[in-house]
Amino acid sequence: DAVILGNGSNEIIELLVRTFMSPGDHAVTSDNSFSVYHLIVRAANGNITMVPMQDGHYDLKKIRESITSRTRMVFIANPNNPTGTIVTTADVRDFMNSVPEDVLVVFDEAYAEYVTSPEYPDDMSYLRAGHNVAILRTFSKIYGLAGLRIGYGLTKIEITNMVNRVRQPFNTNSLAQVAALAALDDTSHVENSRRINKEGKEFLYKEFDSIGIKYLPTEANFIYFQTGKDGREIFDAMLKEGVIIRHMGGQNLRVTIGLPEENRRFISALRKVSGR
Template sequence: MIEDIARKIIFDIKPYVPGKPIEEVERELGIKDVIKMASNENPFGPSPRALEAMREALHKISMYPDGNCFYLKDMLAEMLFVEPDNLVVGNGSDEILKLLAEAFLDPGDEIVIAQPSFSEYEFVGKIMGANCVFVPLKDFTHDLESMGRAVTEKTKIVFICNPNNPTGTIVTKAETDDFLKQLDPRVLVVFDEAYYEYVEDEDYPQSLDYVGEGQNVIVLRTFSKIYGLAGQRIGYGIAKPDIISALHRVREPFNVNLLAQVAALAAVEDQEHLEKSIQGNREGKDFLFSWFEKKGINYVPTQANFIFLQVGVDSQEVFQEMMKLGVIVRTGDIFGHPDFIRITVGTMQENRRFTECLEKVLRNQKAKL
């Protein structure tokens, strides 16, 4: 039996379950015109410059990509006011999470994670045999004070998802400064900032300052969200050179494909598309917030491109009924909130369709009670 030869720890790992793909829903239900508001993708798509860059590079795909991502790192270094040796590029920031675990965790080490938060932190920790210490959110936000108290001599890594997935909340600069001051400097802090570009709160910490101060931190960002390149799988981390060097020791060669690299380079240069995406998200949030308040639906104010809202009935039933109407959402039960759903802010057309469908589903669900 496979259980006799596989590593025992892997049977304690819950596989990641992504948002349901549009193609799968259309195939299973025999419907068309499905919209996906489940995986926090950019509804405005990638930069036209990124698409053109990939088209122009297609003739090169018989060649291996640049394993060092030289040109992309050079541009990112200039944009972020860091040096290229402060950067690592990965096959999505998910890969960098796995590299961190492989480079820094031994069996029996501890990692500290907010709950609920991004499930990949638990996944990469358990792969390496680390023990996960979960600290409940406070008012849907990381409780940094309690997370600090959860640190022991066995703690190797603390994960801070900022803004937090699934709640969209942030920890402030003052809270983060206090947390780092009291933390054992040997503990590595991972600031996962996948939704960094969407944040508008002035109290948001500028985490690259901690890197510049030489602290034991790494900041993760991605091209999957606001840059609209989720399908190309490319993200990056910023840290002091010795942390980056450790990650390169466990990084696979040619881990970032050629088309992803050229697309990311072009996307960084297209500030117009970035601003369009930010403005579209802002308008979408305002519309949805207003609708929720009008309908008496509780929601968590977000600094990201998704909203965590309380539907008041079984989220799995809402998910199934919304899917029949051609709208894919994310259930809250996987985050420990069975009467919540998480939705991506879409285009205005998608947002209006979502509200119309949700109103119909909730009316039908409540009629059953």
């Protein structure tokens, strides 16, 4: 009963905001993180502080300092989209030791299944210890069911009960629920995807290093990188080569790690358009 199902984990973010934030309330997250947090908070007439990142990482100390008496929620994407970086067990421990009890801490773990770092925190331990946390997971990423729209949140039963008053009774469809249950048993798919992602990541790191592209080491299924040139121009030129990446502002770009053939095609197009 402490599980909330959502029409994608996106809907759970929306449900939490609609349940716990009134106009004028405040939330905190990081700059350069998943845009839905600020879009939904603002749509609910809330205020949100987006704390600058430190070297591509969430700055949990500054996030703690940004909490006010109006703060209802903190959003932590871990791993973060688009940087692929994580907050560690030690970062989260310090943060949770000082965060006010009445602030709901949302750990958005959409990409958790890709993580290989031993420093990745066990956020469930805070839930078990009775903290006001919600942990969001999705079937859209490693399970590959994005089009079916299904995700879930794990939280305290009191929080689920409140969200259930706001949630539409049939917010997730039965086809997605059947697929999600089957996906949970399909451990070989997850292992395979993890292996392909790890091998793709190592290939891309090697190629980036050899052509002198700067990137952030990732714990997710995408890599955040810069070529030293305007990102928009690189994005447009890549599109003409038939390769879709994401421009993330300035020189910053994000590429999703693909199958070996796709990764090779991406690298050869990138070499061509960046003149390297």
